[in-house]
Amino acid sequence: xxxxxxxxxxxxxxxxxDPDQYPSIVALLExxxxxxxxxxxxxCMDKALTYGELDALSRAFGAWLQSRGLAPxxxxxxxxxxxxxxxVAIAAILRAGxxxxxxxxxxxxxxxxxxxxxSGAEAIVVLENFAATVAAAIAKTRVKHxxxxxxxxxxxxxKGAIVNLVVxxxxxxxxxxxxxxxxxxxxxxxxxRRLTLHKPNIGPQDIAFLQYTGGTTGxxxxxxxxxxxVVANTLQTDAWIQPVxxxxxxxxxxxIVTALPLYHVFALTACFLLGVRxxxxxxxxxxxxxxxxxxxxxxxxxxxxxxxxxxLYNALLNHPNFGEIDWSMLKCSVGxxxxxxxxxAERWLAATGCPIVEGYGLTETSPTLTCNPxxxxxxxxxxxxxxxxxxxSIRDEDGNELxxxxxxxxxxxxxxxxxxxxxxxxxxxxxxTRDGFFRTGDVGVMNARGEVTIVxxxxxxxxxxxxxxxxxxxxxxxxxxxxxxxxxxxGVPDAHSGETVKLFVVRRDPNLTKEDLLSFCAxxxxxxxxxxxxxxxxxxxxxxxxxxxxxxxxxEARRAEPVSA
Numbered sequence: 001x002x003x004x005x006x007x008x009x010x011x012x013x014x015x016x017x018d019p020d021q022y023p024s025i026v027a028l029l030e031x032x033x034x035x036x037x038x039x040x041x042x043x044c045m046d047k048a049l050t051y052g053e054l055d056a057l058s059r060a061f062g063a064w065l066q067s068r069g070l071a072p073x074x075x076x077x078x079x080x081x082x083x084x085x086x087x088v089a090i091a092a093i094l095r096a097g098x099x100x101x102x103x104x105x106x107x108x109x110x111x112x113x114x115x116x117x118x119s120g121a122e123a124i125v126v127l128e129n130f131a132a133t134v135a136a137a138i139a140k141t142r143v144k145h146x147x148x149x150x151x152x153x154x155x156x157x158x159k160g161a162i163v164n165l166v167v168x169x170x171x172x173x174x175x176x177x178x179x180x181x182x183x184x185x186x187x188x189x190x191x192x193r194r195l196t197l198h199k200p201n202i203g204p205q206d207i208a209f210l211q212y213t214g215g216t217t218g219x220x221x222x223x224x225x226x227x228x229x230v231v232a233n234t235l236q237t238d239a240w241i242q243p244v245x246x247x248x249x250x251x252x253x254x255x256i257v258t259a260l261p262l263y264h265v266f267a268l269t270a271c272f273l274l275g276v277r278x279x280x281x282x283x284x285x286x287x288x289x290x291x292x293x294x295x296x297x298x299x300x301x302x303x304x305x306x307x308x309x310x311x312l313y314n315a316l317l318n319h320p321n322f323g324e325i326d327w328s329m330l331k332c333s334v335g336x337x338x339x340x341x342x343x344x345a346e347r348w349l350a351a352t353g354c355p356i357v358e359g360y361g362l363t364e365t366s367p368t369l370t371c372n373p374x375x376x377x378x379x380x381x382x383x384x385x386x387x388x389x390x391x392x393s394i395r396d397e398d399g400n401e402l403x404x405x406x407x408x409x410x411x412x413x414x415x416x417x418x419x420x421x422x423x424x425x426x427x428x429x430x431x432x433t434r435d436g437f438f439r440t441g442d443v444g445v446m447n448a449r450g451e452v453t454i455v456x457x458x459x460x461x462x463x464x465x466x467x468x469x470x471x472x473x474x475x476x477x478x479x480x481x482x483x484x485x486x487x488x489x490x491g492v493p494d495a496h497s498g499e500t501v502k503l504f505v506v507r508r509d510p511n512l513t514k515e516d517l518l519s520f521c522a523x524x525x526x527x528x529x530x531x532x533x534x535x536x537x538x539x540x541x542x543x544x545x546x547x548x549x550x551x552x553x554x555x556e557a558r559r560a561e562p563v564s565a
Contacts, residue, residue, distance in 0.1 A: 063193075095199075118220075127149050127151070204227050222423075230417035236388050256305040306332070462489075485507060498529075
């Protein structure tokens, strides 16, 4: 297919980026360390690290890691929320020639054991709040080296001690644990300052990250993201947002809200690496679910970039203190991870003056494949155009490319597409086409401008009497009801129609009834798409990033509900 989308790129955005501009992520990092030494790079709980300090800390920690006798390419896990030690650990691991395995700190011991064993991780850096989980999981893994960090490690002696006291004694956030032989983060750094970091020979095809998928499609798999993959996506993202950054008023240093967890690939690229690449300042938010505290932090800065998921934007908009934030310098709001709902996008634009531009990607694609132009004045309902150096092809079940306007599987090719799944060649073969396209498993359609619209995940599609119902469509209608805060739709077994539509709703209006919703849906949806079952909830299950987990709702329904009559 001709790359028709190039005709609709914003002025100044190139058709191609050079993924070989840097031989590795390390080269990108070290360029910024040298160029922006005096600038603040990361700030958390009012304590900042400059680029020079990040250079020194990661150099020392990397040297200590090398002194453990780990072989080049060894996998080292990180299990922390967004605290200052996180960027230090990532930079250290990569600079030392090892591979980062990002781990969700909310994992259970079973989930952690699986990921550590599957990746073959030999070391882990963990915040003490989650050390009990490591202690419960470590026995059946190859982990030999444990580094335990505390919330106060990099906050200075006095503030650090106070924070640790509050976390441990007042809030009691550190369960008891036993990890004999573990090293404290600050001790490792102190020891590393007396050592020399030996610069390894790192190439573009070396593995930078084993980034595990969320497990929502079955057994979690490690996507192999090479240095070239991640460099490419960082440069693609940079190129895409430059037109809005160039507009008046100019921003001296881009301030990026990093509320998405750094262990998630969206934040890894769109916050951490993009921020470092352009000499920006990442505002680290350890707990984005605490909306009151998030607002308190946002009030301290005139933020310029805010990557987030629909649920976080929605939660902020519905907080009574939202109006206290100064959004006058907000240049870019990028929605990803789940569909951005029109009602949320319209409210955000009205409140901040900055549109939410929806992007799309997967863990396997580092992650971004497409995005709406950042100067789009309003919600488009599409996931935008393919990024520079990215090809999108809509294909049928046999892998044949479909004409414009026809619905099929979204397939992608570009330098950001993973090298494969870790130790799973059969699974890799299943998702790659003969001509090198990655099969996303998402159903979509491309229009004449090259814009792509997601219809839905194949696995989420509901079949009612032979008719296809896509949850996103029903959810978008329900979300537009003024009495609805959040919603989710799944298919449940039905004796007559095979499946029927079940709707879960968190109410904004406590007086909202099932009848209100069904009549609202009936006015906008064909009969077979209207939910037959409505369940009101106080909250919906979500990933740590804030994406609503339909899978969890389906599993609950399977266990609890008989086939409807």
